[in-house]
Amino acid sequence: MLKLFNSLTRKKEEFVPIEPGKVRMYVCGMTVYDLCHLGHARVLVVFDVIVRHLRSLGYDVTYVRNITDVDDKIIARAVQNGENITELTERFIAAMHEDADALGVLRPDFEPRATESMDDILDMIGRLVDKGYAYQADNGDVYYAVSKFEGYGQLSGKRIDELRSGARVDIEQAKHDPLDFVLWKVAKPGEPSWPSPWGPGRPGWHIECSAMSTDCLGAHFDIHGGGMDLQFPHHENEIAQSEAATGEHFVNYWIHNGFVQVDEEKMSKSLGNFFTVREILQRYQPEEIRYFILSSHYRSPLNYSDDNLDKARGALQRLYTALRDAGTLQADAGLDSAYEERFQAAMNDDFNTPEALAVLFDLARALNRAREQGDAGVARLANTLHVLAGRLGILQAEPESYLRGPQGAAETGPDDAEIDALVAQREQARENRDWAESDRIRDQLAELGIVLEDGAGGTRWRRE
């Protein structure tokens, strides 16, 4: 039985889908004006693992993750670069896909874009205006009247009067209430725009998600996710828009992931303390980033440091070593039910990936022990490790190729052939019992970051 923490109720609840056997899930994706940083990577990986787990439970999952491809920042960046917004967004969408693919993130079933959803957006704004939840202000912008929506503040645990008293002095005099937010922005000269009953303009940020999620999944769906910082106001506003427009309950379960931090501080663009996925990929393998993300619970803060990435590398080395030493995988060897149950129990407990990883390590030890003792269960344990790890999207590479490091590492150090040659040379020395020469070669390789392992079947090597 799957339990998950619902931000709406702030409680762990049993998951019950609206339609038996099916899950409809929407996650707020990126605004594409720059490269993905580790915070974006965390959202991608966390919800990827959630989808994988739901599917492993047998659910037919429809996963939607949108792309925001028009907003103030995109427009500003495009102006700055002297290009149109489509050139800019296409470039960063491609970059995001590259990063997501590298991290082993499966593509969502639908990836709607704001600019391709104008009909749905305009339709929803129209309904809100018709029902009296929205108004066109003197400056031409269309606003949502927060005071008209009764449940406002439930998701974020905020009270309307407190929000209002704490609200900053608004520059936008056109609003009737400082809490009102924009649904449609009239275009200033030179800005990209789409025609609408309220004049040419572009959608506000919140309305696109309401429109796209409703279009893809219906007015009422199971799970809506995103980063913790979207809880307010973005998701609060989505609820207000969608429920006012459709008259239906919007979402049953809200899932919000915690932040990536640097030195105990949120990683963000404005603080300038962010690391892009590509920067990190120059020094670490993608799977190491993925493991690092999964090594803490999705709602906990995740502190970025080289030390922690190094630990992810060490952990993967151990798991891959166990798999490598177990020999060729046999997919028909079956699963060890005790380990599978423990693993699923961990994942069913609000997607407890650290606990699930601990099961993998116990499995690795059992596997190593079985192999050393010549037990018959090796193939089954190895297969179990491989399959369960696959549900987290790790350990799917050829162990030897992971342990020998990426091609990138070969560019700065010796290539595989050179290493093989030195290893062969050392093998010769060892046969002659020339330990001094043997150790000299091993030390030489060690300085290049190559570690040797002498085993019964010959010498193996890996990059540290």
Add this chain to the structure above:
RNA sequence: GGCUGAGUGGCAGAGUGGCUAUGCAGCGGACUGCAAAUCCGUGUACCUCGGUUCGACUCCGGGCUCAGCCUCCA
């Protein structure tokens, strides 16, 4: 100020009202020409002060500290 969440051993990070988390690092042993890898064993822990309880790191209350949201943000 309001509202969330968190404080676990050298580091990272789960969890539980009484019973080994797990990984890395450390220590002892096995294996090895020596190593590495692996296996076996092992040490160090639950912010603080009260309360509940036969018994609390785990529940309740106060305090302290930290992070986040309240403004664009994953």
